[in-house]
Amino acid sequence: MSRGDAHHYLVAYDIVDDRRRDRVAKRLQASGDRLQYSVFWVRANPARLIRLQASLQSLINQAEDSVLICDLGPASTGSSGRLTCIGRSRSVSGENALIV
């Protein structure tokens, strides 16, 4: 385990303007998986998190919108334990090799 290890994050947003909201959703799609309408599950190491935060900052209107980033801890501890879904659930990207 090192400082550069990836963590799981929950990213939720409240964006007033439709077009801005679409752009934020699109940016988050490039980094993580959509869990709910405005909630994303992102797995990122520090470098990617910094870049994500920087792009979100430039996309939103700081006075009207809000984005919440919640650190769920190191990714190495696995994702399945932390997420409990009630009702319709969406899947998140796996951790290992993808054989499709």
Next chain:
Amino acid sequence: MNGARDGDPLPISLVTHHVFCPRRAWLEAAGEKTDTAQMAAGTAAHRATDDPSTGREGVLRGVEVVSERLGVVGRCDTVEIAPDGTAVIVEYKATPVRRRAELTEAMKVQVNLQAAALEEMGYIVSGQYVYFTGHRLRVPVPRTAADRRVAEAAVRATVSTLAARDAPAPLEDDPRCMACSHVGVCLPDERKLEPVRRRIVVADPDTQVLHLTTPGSRASTRSGRLLVHHQGESLASIPLERVQAVVVHGNVDLSGGLLRELLWRGVPVVFTTGTGRVVGWATGASSPNGASRVRQHVASAEGRLDLAREFVVAKISNQATLLRRLGGAPEAVAAIRAAARAAQGAGSLTEVLGFEGEAAAQYFAAFPTMLKGPALGLRTTFASRSRRPAGDPLNAALNYAYALLLGDVLRAVLTAGLDPHAGFLHSSNRNKPALALDLCEEFRAPVADSTVVGAFNNGELSTSDFTSVLGITILRPGGKKALIAAYERRASGTFRHPTFDYTVTWRRAMEIQARLVLGVLDGTQLCYRGIRVR
């Protein structure tokens, strides 16, 4: 000679990095790219606008500066034009708050060069500062005669390093390595080829390897994600930034847009046939270490017996070790070890190849003794190692596993900037990726063979996963997926690297070994040491 040609001005940032560490500058000039939180923070900080002393008129951002006298170019973060028309340089630094807001040698050189260049361009520089964005502190940078001399000497030293034939040695036991963004490609502690005392843990790449195996499926990209569809159904969707590698097995479509995206991100794509033969690979145009590639070709043409010998000795040792651990043929193990010892003293490539052949004959004759449990039945069908065409399940599985290994090794070679084709053991005359095949040798037994034996022995693979077409045995789709899964488990599994005595994944080990070959070619270290598993 690396980086700029004679006469091209040097980037001030390169001189700055040279002050930090000459090898760091060399790696950057050679085109090595890394991505760390430090660098991302620096980029983000430069977009910050919360320095309270700016926001006035007369603040120029991103000012390009040139000094023909010194032969440098650079970019000032900000240049403030004071009311009297003089210029004040402010350089932004994202030094972590936990560290002191102190000027380093490198920072002083950087700002001194910027000031000198700005003056040559006709400005009068009345002040120069570093603004620490984390601490929100502005610190003046001294510009005494001594400081200017140090800066000019730094430029000369950088030119000299880049013009040298050999790469500079890494710093030894230096705390600077702990925070260096290039530690993963520099491998400072590994160059002595001894057990490593301190371990600078390089973070996991935190990415996934994607194997496209469903015939008729199509991979494309949209909104920064990689999508896989088959007959209208979505098979997978993952963010592109989490893709480490793509392997295309057989008849799978890859959209041009996706290929372009992957190449731009430096993710090589390997293509194999449905029966597991590597047919080709796609790699980006930007590749580091061009000068070392030239040396690779020269060395390959001249021949490097030391490298060829080491590849084979490691290969043979690992065959013996696997056979000893899993098989029941102690005489074969002894014979293979004898061949390894003999190969160590071989005086020509022909001799080396001879011992390799002897060991292979013993190894594959005894191979069936490693098959146990559900795999016992396979002992009889495996007559001998026959590459193509594969006449039985074991050979078919080995072919496929070797192709998977070759794909991984190809990626390691390409990432290190080496040419897969110019090798030292395999002949380049046979139009195969000789260096990649050379580097595969030490991994064949511990990674590919052990995967296949393990998969058969614990029932993941069985004869029902194979079918025979015109006398050739091929893997069925289910068997293919099972074998790939087993291989991936092995490749991302860890082991204790015998040379450095630390734990590392097999996949990372392939990258390290590729960089050790590069180190021999660019003069970083004298010899290569293959992985000899204990």
